[in-house]
Amino acid sequence: MALGLFALLLFWIVRSSWGRAFMALRENPVRAMSLGVDTRRYTLMAFAIGSSMAGFAGAVYAPLVQYIEPSSFNLGLSLNILLMTIVGGLGYFLGPLLGGLVAILGPEWLRAAQGYYLILYAILVMVMMAFCPQGLMGLYERLAKRLGAGAETRAADAATRERA
Numbered sequence: 469m470a471l472g473l474f475a476l477l478l479f480w481i482v483r484s485s486w487g488r489a490f491m492a493l494r495e496n497p498v499r500a501m502s503l504g505v506d507t508r509r510y511t512l513m514a515f516a517i518g519s520s521m522a523g524f525a526g527a528v529y530a531p532l533v534q535y536i537e538p539s540s541f542n543l544g545l546s547l548n549i550l551l552m553t554i555v556g557g558l559g560y561f562l563g564p565l566l567g568g569l570v571a572i573l574g575p576e577w578l579r580a581a582q583g584y585y586l587i588l589y590a591i592l593v594m595v596m597m598a599f600c601p602q603g604l605m606g607l608y609e610r611l612a613k614r615l616g617a618g619a620e621t622r623a624a625d626a627a628t629r630e631r632a
Contacts, residue, residue: 474524478561486510493505493514555570555571555604566604567604570604574589
């Protein structure tokens with residue numbers, strides 16, 4: 469319940485004027501400053517929001533593992549979280565969620581390959597990153613545009629045939 473409310477709050481922030489300022493700051497800080505965005509203020513706000521998200525994630529994670537120690541957060545976990553974000557799609561709200569599903573379920577689906585499942589998973593991730601650097605959400609967006617453009621082209625062809 470709390471996780472859903474937190475996700476709704478973050479979704480609202482992303483869609484608000486704050487979210488637009490954050491995106492402008494991410495894309496080009498100089499241009500954002502020239503457009504009147506207080507870059508120092510929004511940078512500090514982004515840091516504070518990100519820190520509160522990390523604190524909330526820790527509060528949700530702690531009861532799951534029941535014991536927290538520094539060795540629990542090793543390099544492998546950090547790289548896996550980064551992989552989830554990149555595979556899902558940077559800059560997309562649902563990108564890390566989709567990337568998390570792939571990063572958790574992908575190796576499980578490939579376990580039938582026994583000892584080679586991690587190699588197969590790594591190859592699949594590298595191929596996906598080579599052909600779709602925007603992640604799975606970027607791939608979805610590209611396919612939606614392509615299918616939409618194809619439908620518009622077919623509609624224009626049909627209208628041309630009707631006139632002829």
